[in-house]
Amino acid sequence: MKKIADVKALEVLDSRGNPTVCAQVTLNDGARGVAIAPSGASTGAYEAIELRDNDSTRFGGKGVKKAVENINGPIAKALIGLETVEQHIADSIMLELDGTENKENLGANSILAVSMALSRAAAESYKLPLFRYLGGISLRKMPVPMMNILNGGAHASNNVDIQEFMIVPKGAESFGEALRIGSEIYHCLGKILSERGMSTGVGDEGGFAPNISSDREALELICQSIQSAGYDEKTVSLALDVASSEWYQEDKYFMPKRGKYLNSGELIAIMEEYINDFPIISIEDPLSEDDWEGWCAITKRLGDRVRLVGDDLFVTNRRRLKKGIKLKAGNSILIKPNQIGTVSETLEVIELGRKNGYTPIISHRSGESEDTFIADLSVAVGAEFIKSGAPCRSERTSKYNRLIAIENSLIF
Ligand code: PGA
Ligand code: ZN
Numbered sequence: 001m002k003k004i005a006d007v008k009a010l011e012v013l014d015s016r017g018n019p020t021v022c023a024q025v026t027l028n029d030g031a032r033g034v035a036i037a038p039s040g041a042s043t044g045a046y047e048a049i050e051l052r053d054n055d056s057t058r059f060g061g062k063g064v065k066k067a068v069e070n071i072n073g074p075i076a077k078a079l080i081g082l083e084t085v086e087q088h089i090a091d092s093i094m095l096e097l098d099g100t101e102n103k104e105n106l107g108a109n110s111i112l113a114v115s116m117a118l119s120r121a122a123a124e125s126y127k128l129p130l131f132r133y134l135g136g137i138s139l140r141k142m143p144v145p146m147m148n149i150l151n152g153g154a155h156a157s158n159n160v161d162i163q164e165f166m167i168v169p170k171g172a173e174s175f176g177e178a179l180r181i182g183s184e185i186y187h188c189l190g191k192i193l194s195e196r197g198m199s200t201g202v203g204d205e206g207g208f209a210p211n212i213s214s215d216r217e218a219l220e221l222i223c224q225s226i227q228s229a230g231y232d233e234k235t236v237s238l239a240l241d242v243a244s245s246e247w248y249q250e251d252k253y254f255m256p257k258r259g260k261y262l263n264s265g266e267l268i269a270i271m272e273e274y275i276n277d278f279p280i281i282s283i284e285d286p287l288s289e290d291d292w293e294g295w296c297a298i299t300k301r302l303g304d305r306v307r308l309v310g311d312d313l314f315v316t317n318r319r320r321l322k323k324g325i326k327l328k329a330g331n332s333i334l335i336k337p338n339q340i341g342t343v344s345e346t347l348e349v350i351e352l353g354r355k356n357g358y359t360p361i362i363s364h365r366s367g368e369s370e371d372t373f374i375a376d377l378s379v380a381v382g383a384e385f386i387k388s389g390a391p392c393r394s395e396r397t398s399k400y401n402r403l404i405a406i407e408n409s410l411i412f
Contacts, residue, residue: 036370
């Protein structure tokens, strides 16, 4: 009989140099899983709570000692000795122990780290790769990477309002091929920027953050880099993360870098212009997490032309996705396990989305680590896309490299 023998945690650093939670779960047969929780910057208002110490004498208040203590204390006490590795049983024990809707007592960072570490330990115990353990025998396909190569918004200090500009090599024949194409375009963009005397320093997700003057200029630069790498829109499409919840103030959108107020209708018209002029196949958070009316309007108007992806809108939350399904708001859902806090709830919301025609896009956070859980998750659920930043910086490429390994193990 499989049994949870030990649960432990440590405070480690994420890719921004901020503390985060690392958990380890050991089973009675010696199988062991380790996982690290990621952390967002442009977080949605309805996400599960990430517990931070707010003790200004350590890490500027960002320490996660309490979250770590929650694992070493009450979570360990509740899980050690459990005579099963069933994910949903262990996850519900943690949910019950926390007792809140948004996991504010134990912290979604501590619960998720344990939840993912348990999946890994169970996979090892069954001698299965994580994607196979999570996805079973009916594995479908490799995801297409959505690679963020240019940053604006809260992720950069330039004049670009949109947060992420991504390239999507959807015409590539394999994941490895898609990654090669992405890397070639990324380097062409770097070359174009440096020829123009612009900065080639990169933002949190590895994309460039040059000081350009507008969103449109960013789109033009990316199209040029696609061309100069020798590709066209049959092979490579674009995707945007507008992250517009950041702009929303009392029913209006304040575009901080344009210094302009817009209403939802005007913002939808801008999005329509962009998809008319550029090969955009997906727009994430074009409207705010509180603008359900705007979301319904954009879905009606553009939903049959592009994927309209709810990130801050749905926050990987079943209840919010159900509301979206009912209202016909959006047609895709971004999946970030730490927005909801357990592996089982993440799998449930993906299933709910799939049943209702919402494409799941598995996503990293802007604060990441060497943990590659989301790579395996994307294959396990047969996700069409994965978002893991630029083809640059190890916390981003670790996921892509894991997918290359998975792709090869599937072939051979
Ligand atoms: P975040 O950014 O991790 O800072 O929230 C990523 C995104 O908005 O998709
Ligand atoms: Zn987003």
